[in-house]
Amino acid sequence: MSAVLADREFRALWFSEAVSVGGDQLTRVALAILVYQRTGSAFYAAGIYALTFLPALAGGLGLSQLADRYRRRNLMVVCALLQAAVVALMAIPHMPLWALFLLVIIVPMVQSPAMAAQNATLREIYTDDAMYMRSQDLRGITTNTTMLLGLGGGGLLVSAIGASWALIIDAGTFTIAAFLTWRNVVNRPPAGSKNDGWFDGAKWVFGDRKLRVLLTLSWLVGLAVIPEGLAAPLAKEAGAAPEAVGWLLAADPLGFILGTFAISHFVPARHRPRLIGVLATASVGFLVLFAVKPSLPAALVVLFLAGAVGAYQITVMAVFNTLVPNEIRGGAFGAARTGLRVSQGLGVALGGLVAELIGSAMTTVALAGLLGVLIAVPAGLMWGRLNDSAASAPAPAEAPTDSREAA
Known part of the structure; x- marks a missing residue:
């Protein structure tokens, strides 16, 4: 690097x-x-x-x-x-x-x-x-x-x-x-124009099928983040001391860091988009293991692994920025990031509500993982087809240079 x-x-x-x-x-x-x-x-x-x-x-x-x-x-x-x-x-x-x-x-x-x-x-x-x-x-x-x-x-x-x-x-x-x-x-000139529509970036993103599928896989983080919101009851259910809450919170981001390094080191850039669906499915699939009510060490391993494969999120945003035209990239990124934040907030809130209703944080995390797999599998298959179709399509003609870029 x-x-x-x-x-x-x-x-x-x-x-x-x-x-x-x-x-x-x-x-x-x-x-x-x-x-x-x-x-x-x-x-x-x-x-x-x-x-x-x-x-x-x-x-x-x-x-x-x-x-x-x-x-x-x-x-x-x-x-x-x-x-x-x-x-x-x-x-x-x-x-x-x-x-x-x-x-x-x-x-x-x-x-x-x-x-x-x-x-x-x-x-x-x-x-x-x-x-x-x-x-x-x-x-x-x-x-x-x-x-x-x-x-x-x-x-x-x-x-x-x-x-x-x-x-x-x-x-x-x-x-x-x-x-x-x-x-x-x-100090580059503006990529877009002040006359562009205010939400052109968001409209372009949600109007493109490939980007919608890509963001669906990205926003699965709203389910993957539920263990963070339930860290305290998870520690209690595992029979661990209160300080274990910090360990549970740290396991996922630590896995993310090491997973990012591993993907960057071992997977060539041209192959990484093909792995998005598989890694997205695995990031929520690991959470299903909470159904067996793991001990604290096992729970930490599961969250670490979920975080490691969750490093696919970096590839998602890199591919997203490559697909979006430069002149609307700022607005498009804002729409994607807003959806990511909303999914995280709703996920944590709903996770807390379900855990309160059924009385088990671990079962709640397992159900979140199962729901995530049910979403990730068809979305991942769709992404694979769309990505392969784009890779096999002939390259588009060169676009004329924008006068603003030449200014």
Whole structure:
């Protein structure tokens, strides 16, 4: 993967994303601790944590279109500076709770168009499919590792330096990201036009059969994520100590990291799209094993394996970005990411409801896995047929160069 780091643009975006993700995890922990200390309410503490995720839904579906209408480098820089300013305001001591909640909503909304711009720019940087796949693998490994470290050590760091200083650190990460992006990323002209329809990207995605099938396989993560929402009752049902909750939460992302490395190292880029259906089925299929009520060590192995094959998600998004035209790639990515977030939120909520009704977290996870297999098998077969048909079809004629690209 060192080959992709040789590119100056990618290196800047990769490092910017890594420090920002680490700072974001630190902020989530800091805000939860800060609000709980000031209110003593678990509801408010959980609410402030949830607000760091939920506004991304609206931003992903709406504001992501900005990545097609404006210069992507400039958009990333402006969004990073806005996030730095908002997080710095959060660090002001004795900030009223209503203001804190409002500021928390702004940060992920601003982040949505920046992520769409970054995602589209990376495909512009790497036109070679193999190099592009490697760059996405490295991003996946780095961000998941950073999230694990941020969440795992965030509580200790916040306890040591205080919530306000933790927030100032996060503001600093956004400032670093803005500088590195401005200094190293090429300021390309807008890929789309301000006259384009606002939801053209989303319409194009949902109007294309191949992309609909691809996203169906991606959004299975809404079922695969259910064990995370049920980590505490799973640990109890396995007869484990409370600290096992952290192990259960870490097993899947650790598997994802190692699975991503293995796929990147051993599977050539041209073969990876063919494995999407198989790996998607396996990612939910492993969860069916919870039907036998595994012990804690066995449950950790199952979740690790599910996470390892779940690394197919990186290939899904790489293929998605390749299929979507550059001029609508920002809006299309926003639609895909919004669906991913909605599926995760609904999955966790419904998983909790079913577990409450039937009285068993393990049975709930097994049922989620079974439902996932019933969806994944036909979708995977359909994807295989569509992918083979596209591979055997003659190459389309070269499109005329857009005058905006030549400007």
